[in-house]
Amino acid sequence: MRELLKHPTGAVGVTLLSLVAFATVFGPFLAPYDPQQFHPLARLQGPSLAHWLGTDQFGRDLLSRILVGARSTILFGLFATIAGVFAGGAIGLVAGGIGGVVDNLIMRLLDGLLAVPDLLFTLLIVTVLGGGSGHAMFAVAIAFVPGLARISRSAVLSVRTRDFVTAAYARGESRGFVIVREIAPNTIAPVIVEASIRVSFAIMLGATLGFLGLGAQPPSTEWGLMIAEARQYMFRNPICVAAPGLAIALSALGFNLFGDALRDLTDPRGRR
Amino acid sequence: MTKHEPSLGSEITAHHALETRGYSLTYETPTGSVQALKSIDLVVPMGQTLGLVGESGSGKTSLAWALMRYLPSNARELGGELLLAGDDLRSKSKRQILDIRGRRLGMVFQDPSTSLNPTLTLGRQLAETLVRHRRLSNAAAWKAGEDILARTGIIRPAAMMHRYPHEASGGEKQRVVIATAFACEPECILFDEPTTALDVITSRQILDIFLKLQEETGVAALYISHDLSLVSRIAQKVAVIHKGTIVESGDTREIFQSPQHEYTRSLIAATPRPEIRLSGPAPNHDAPIVLKTHDLRVRYGSRSLLQVWLGRGEPPVEGARNVELTLRDGEILGIVGESGSGKSTIARAIAGIADFSGEIVFDGRKVRERREIDRDYRRASQIIFQNPDSSLNPRQRVGDIIARPLRLYGLEKGRAVQERVVELLTQVRLSPEYAQRFPHQLSGGEKQRVAIARAFAAKPKLVICDEITSSLDVSVQAAVSRLLVSLQAETKASCLFITHDLNLVRQIAHRIAVVYRGDVVDVFRTEDFDAPQRHDYTRSLLSAVGCVP
Numbered sequence: 001m002r003e004l005l006k007h008p009t010g011a012v013g014v015t016l017l018s019l020v021a022f023a024t025v026f027g028p029f030l031a032p033y034d035p036q037q038f039h040p041l042a043r044l045q046g047p048s049l050a051h052w053l054g055t056d057q058f059g060r061d062l063l064s065r066i067l068v069g070a071r072s073t074i075l076f077g078l079f080a081t082i083a084g085v086f087a088g089g090a091i092g093l094v095a096g097g098i099g100g101v102v103d104n105l106i107m108r109l110l111d112g113l114l115a116v117p118d119l120l121f122t123l124l125i126v127t128v129l130g131g132g133s134g135h136a137m138f139a140v141a142i143a144f145v146p147g148l149a150r151i152s153r154s155a156v157l158s159v160r161t162r163d164f165v166t167a168a169y170a171r172g173e174s175r176g177f178v179i180v181r182e183i184a185p186n187t188i189a190p191v192i193v194e195a196s197i198r199v200s201f202a203i204m205l206g207a208t209l210g211f212l213g214l215g216a217q218p219p220s221t222e223w224g225l226m227i228a229e230a231r232q233y234m235f236r237n238p239i240c241v242a243a244p245g246l247a248i249a250l251s252a253l254g255f256n257l258f259g260d261a262l263r264d265l266t267d268p269r270g271r272r
Numbered sequence: 273m274t275k276h277e278p279s280l281g282s283e284i285t286a287h288h289a290l291e292t293r294g295y296s297l298t299y300e301t302p303t304g305s306v307q308a309l310k311s312i313d314l315v316v317p318m319g320q321t322l323g324l325v326g327e328s329g330s331g332k333t334s335l336a337w338a339l340m341r342y343l344p345s346n347a348r349e350l351g352g353e354l355l356l357a358g359d360d361l362r363s364k365s366k367r368q369i370l371d372i373r374g375r376r377l378g379m380v381f382q383d384p385s386t387s388l389n390p391t392l393t394l395g396r397q398l399a400e401t402l403v404r405h406r407r408l409s410n411a412a413a414w415k416a417g418e419d420i421l422a423r424t425g426i427i428r429p430a431a432m433m434h435r436y437p438h439e440a441s442g443g444e445k446q447r448v449v450i451a452t453a454f455a456c457e458p459e460c461i462l463f464d465e466p467t468t469a470l471d472v473i474t475s476r477q478i479l480d481i482f483l484k485l486q487e488e489t490g491v492a493a494l495y496i497s498h499d500l501s502l503v504s505r506i507a508q509k510v511a512v513i514h515k516g517t518i519v520e521s522g523d524t525r526e527i528f529q530s531p532q533h534e535y536t537r538s539l540i541a542a543t544p545r546p547e548i549r550l551s552g553p554a555p556n557h558d559a560p561i562v563l564k565t566h567d568l569r570v571r572y573g574s575r576s577l578l579q580v581w582l583g584r585g586e587p588p589v590e591g592a593r594n595v596e597l598t599l600r601d602g603e604i605l606g607i608v609g610e611s612g613s614g615k616s617t618i619a620r621a622i623a624g625i626a627d628f629s630g631e632i633v634f635d636g637r638k639v640r641e642r643r644e645i646d647r648d649y650r651r652a653s654q655i656i657f658q659n660p661d662s663s664l665n666p667r668q669r670v671g672d673i674i675a676r677p678l679r680l681y682g683l684e685k686g687r688a689v690q691e692r693v694v695e696l697l698t699q700v701r702l703s704p705e706y707a708q709r710f711p712h713q714l715s716g717g718e719k720q721r722v723a724i725a726r727a728f729a730a731k732p733k734l735v736i737c738d739e740i741t742s743s744l745d746v747s748v749q750a751a752v753s754r755l756l757v758s759l760q761a762e763t764k765a766s767c768l769f770i771t772h773d774l775n776l777v778r779q780i781a782h783r784i785a786v787v788y789r790g791d792v793v794d795v796f797r798t799e800d801f802d803a804p805q806r807h808d809y810t811r812s813l814l815s816a817v818g819c820v821p
Contacts, residue, residue: 003302163663170623171680171730172650185667 003265010261016254023070031064035221044237056226056240057233066247069221074251076137076215076222077203083141084202085195088148093187095149096156097179107153110146118143122205126214133222136215140205144198151194155187162186197259200252207248223248287358289492290316290339290377290460295352297331297338308334310516311352316460316509319490323507323524325500325539327745331516332496336462339494340379341369357459375405378453378461378491383469384445388437394448395433398455405456420451423488424481443474447481454485460492467502471610472772476816479506498746500543501775504528512536542750546778546801551604551757554782554797559600561633562733562766563622568595568630570617591617592790595630599734604760604767606781606798608774608813614790615770619736622768623655635733651681654727658739660719664711670697670722671707677730696725699762700755717748721755728759735760736768741776753780774817786810 004010023030033051039059046054053062095106113121118140125139159165160183168178209215210224218225223244230240297309308331316322326332337343339354341361354361356377364372373379381387389397395417402413414433421429424447437445446466453461463482467475483506486493497503503510504524511521512535520533531537571588592614599605609615620626622634624645632639635652639645654677657663664673674693678684684692694704700721711719720740727735737756741749757780760767771777777784778798786794786809794807802814 006302163657163659164665166625167655167657167663167726170625170650170655171677172624172647173680182665186665 004258004261007261007264009257010265013254013257013259013261016250017258020070020074020251020254023067024074027067027070031061031067033061033064035060035065035068036219044233044240046237047239053243054237054239056230056237062240062243065221065226066223066243069223069226069244070247070251072133072216072220073203073206073223073248076133076140076206077199077251077255080137080140080202080206081144081195081199083137084144084198085148085191087141088145089152089187089191091145092149092152092154093156093179093184096153096160097183098175099160103153106149110149114146114150118201118205119208122209123212123214126209131209131214131217133216133220136206136209139209140202143205144202148191148194148198152187152191155190156183159183159186193259193263195259196262197256200255200259203248203252203255287318288315288355289318289320289357290314290322290494291353291355292335292339293353293355295335295338295354296350297334297343298348298350299344300346300348305348308347308516309338312513312516312518314494314511314518314521316492316494318459319492320509321486321493321495321507323503323510324494324496324513325498325503325510326496326513327498327747329515330513332513333464335513336379336464336494336496339377339462340373371405374401374453374458375456376458376460378456378458380446380449380453380461380463380466382465384442384449385437385469387449388445390437392436393433394435394437394440394445398433398448398452401452402455417451417455420455421448423485424448424451425477441474442470443477446470446474446478450478450481450485454489454491457489458491460494463493463495463497465497468497468499471612472774472813473610473816475502482506500528500539500746512539538747542747544750544753544773544775544779546775548779550754550779551782552761555600555602559602561598562601562603562635563597563599563768564633565595565597565622566631566633568597568618568621568628568632569593570614570621570626570628590790591626592621592787595792597785597792597795599766599768601733602764602766603783604757604769604781606777606784607768607770607787608772608777608784609787610772613787615787616738617790618787619655619738619768619770622734623653623736624650625655647681651677651730652733653736654730654732654734655736655738656720656723656727656740659743660711660716660723661743663723664719666711668710669707670709670711670714673711673722674707674725674729677726681730683729683731692729696729699728699759700725715748716744717752720744720748720752724752724756724759728763728765731763732765734766734768736770738770739772742771742773749776756780774813786813 004014037060039055042051042055042059043057044055045051048054051061051063053066055061056065091106091110095103121143122136122139125142126135129135129138165178165182168182206215207224207227210222211228213228216222216225218229226244227241234241292312292314295309295312296307298305298307312335314322314324324332324335338349339361341364349362356372361369361372388394395414398417398421399410399413402408402416403410408416418429418433421432426432426444426447432440432444440448450466467478470478479502495503495507507524509522510524510527511518512527512533513519514535520527520531520536527536528540531540570591572591595618597605607615607618617626621628622632624642627642629641634649637649639649671690671693674696675689678689678692693707697704697706702718702721706714706718711722714722740756741752744752753776769777769781778801781798783795783797784801785792786807788809794810796803796806
């Protein structure tokens with residue numbers, strides 16, 4: 001952790017992430033107004049002392065909406081990624097650990113899925129299942145499976161030839177024991193690094209789905225949805241779109257930089 | 273080429289080729305600074321060789337980098353002078369250093385496959401140096417390069433010049449690197465373990481070339497190595513470095529005959545001497561046979577059915593063939609050979625890691641393929657690998673690593689497991705609290721002890737040791753091999769001891785099998801090593817190794 005703060009991009013990433021985490025946890029308590037409350041008399045105001053970031057087309061306080069929206073947006077990203085990591089990681093572990101025909105079959109199938117862009121893939125799933133936050137999360141998680149399976153498999157391949165794995169087979173250990181107890185613990189680092197970068201993609205994808213009306217649905221407060229709703233008023237009060245957009249960009253940047261720094265620090269070649 | 277003539281200036285002031293005065297260096301790490309070199313004083317006289325001997329981490333390579341002015345960014349020089357024929361290298365600008373490297377101070381690294389650029393022909397890399405430093409035209413440089421290559425004993429230098437590094441063997445590549453270093457007739461050449469990556473016979477040839485070229489050109493050399501017996505053959509003077517300090521230096525003969533410093537004495541004592549036996553007497557002729565192999569073959573790289581149909585892929589390679597070995601109860605059989613000879617392949621087949629054909633009779637059980645090997649066979653035959661960094665799972669505690677065979681084979685239950693782990697740790701001379709540690713908290717020798725404890729935990733009848741000392745420092749090697757022999761004597765296990773170190777195998781093994789290109793060419797009792805009826809290859813191996821004088 002101390003090394004992470006010394007790493008220049010790591011320090012920026014950690015700072016951004018702590019801001020985001022703070023908003024996620026305490027957002028609803030900090031919000032000066034009720035984010036759902038309409039104020040027809042105070043529509044589309046610019047920043048002022050009463051409303052630091054101004055108000056939207058229904059007169060809702062933007063700052064409050066950003067603070068409250070942090071929770072659903074960030075948690076969406078985290079849960080979608082965690083689900084994707086577990087599924088993808090397990091598939092990669094099995095493919096790499098068993099090898100041979102099984103490996104080839106699984107990986108060729110995943111290669112096919114990998115060729116479909118993430119957004120298209122999620123759209124496809126959401127179209128089949130129907131919109132809504134839960135379905136969108138599931139869709140993003142599924143879209144992450146092929147990529148994470150690749151990462152975890154490549155980690156397995158580099159561990160699989162090490163002598164302690166050979167030693168385990170020479171002892172007569174079962175394949176399951178070797179994969180779960182000997183190989184898996186040594187593949188966690190690269191997967192965690194990849195996951196922390198992926199959270200930012202998940203946030204972006206979630207916001208995109210919200211914007212397209214396929215993720216979170218209107219009464220709820222979510223950054224992507226805020227942009228979508230305010231789109232018509234973009235030229236009358238630009239901050240309605242800019243504020244949630246910036247919030248998405250900064251939290252994505254935070255996870256991205258954090259992940260990059262983590263990768264640099266866990267890669268032994270980067271150390272002296 | 274003419275013999276090196278000292279320039280006029282150095283005649284007047286009589287400079288040494290290379291000299292360091294009170295040189296100190298530290299590395300700054302996140303956990304504080306580490307002093308790598310403490311007030312180093314060394315002298316390499318003109319035309320002579322100084323051998324710098326030390327173990328890994330002693331700072332010998334740091335000194336080489338400092339002399340080449342190629343230190344990492346976290347290195348801090350605390351003071352002292354580095355003089356090349358009287359010129360202080362530390363006061364030179366970067367541009368001047370570029371001219372000095374190669375032209376006045378050459379360097380030969382440990383591994384020729386990483387020090388050559390894989391995308392350029394060998395000739396181009398050799399000629400480039402000559403063009404750059406001796407201002408020759410391209411054609412003249414190419415011709416001069418061929419001449420130098422011929423002097424390093426390469427049989428067809430003109431053809432070799434057009435080859436790429438991957439088309440040449442390790443020995444040929446190292447000859448090219450050495451030729452490049454000598455090509456510009458520098459004042460001094462640094463050699464950093466130039467033969468460590470090569471097999472016994474090739475490294476002997478490389479040493480002979482070094483001696484020949486040095487005699488012809490009169491170039492001074494700083495020869496860095498961990499191998500005392502090797503240094504004693506080529507250097508007039510020796511310096512011994514330990515933890516960043518020169519503990520002793522002087523004439524080679526004097527140092528070897530009457531070492532003053534305790535560390536030097538321990539180094540000399542740790543070097544294996546074939547006349548000092550470590551293991552007990554060989555078992556009787558009527559001792560039961562534990563292991564017998566018949567027509568054992570191991571193939572690598574079989575083609576898939578699809579590849580056979582399409583006529584693609586390489587045909588399989590035989591890693592070992594027609595291996596006939598017998599091992600009696602309590603016997604230690606040494607298996608020697610150069611790298612790639614197939615000695616590890618044989619071990620892997622017997623340990624049930626590699627697929628094989630033929631027949632293995634072990635402990636009364638006959639197996640004809642790998643799938644027939646059951647858990648009981650695996651319990652009774654344990655393998656110890658070369659590199660303990662890789663053979664111990666970095667995420668498991670030492671206690672769990674040693675306890676695993678006990679639990680797997682159901683040898684101990686409940687609390688008795690922990691008691692047995694402590695007992696095993698004590699047997700390999702480690703204190704019981706090591707059970708709580710992770711492998712990265714241990715030194716190389718300690719890790720190998722843990723691997724040995726794990727092997728003996730299974731109460732095996734056969735222990736297969738695959739180069740178990742070669743990744744360790746000399747002084748640790750001796751301790752680990754002594755430990756192995758004493759455990760072997762206590763448990764009465766048989767042992768296959770695989771190594772490329774002939775001196776060591778003669779200390780340990782009762783009988784020796786020599787493997788050459790996948791064939792067992794010779795099997796004999798250790799005391800008959802130099803008998804006249806030995807195979808030609810055995811004799812060339814023997815002549816290639818030297819002993820401490």
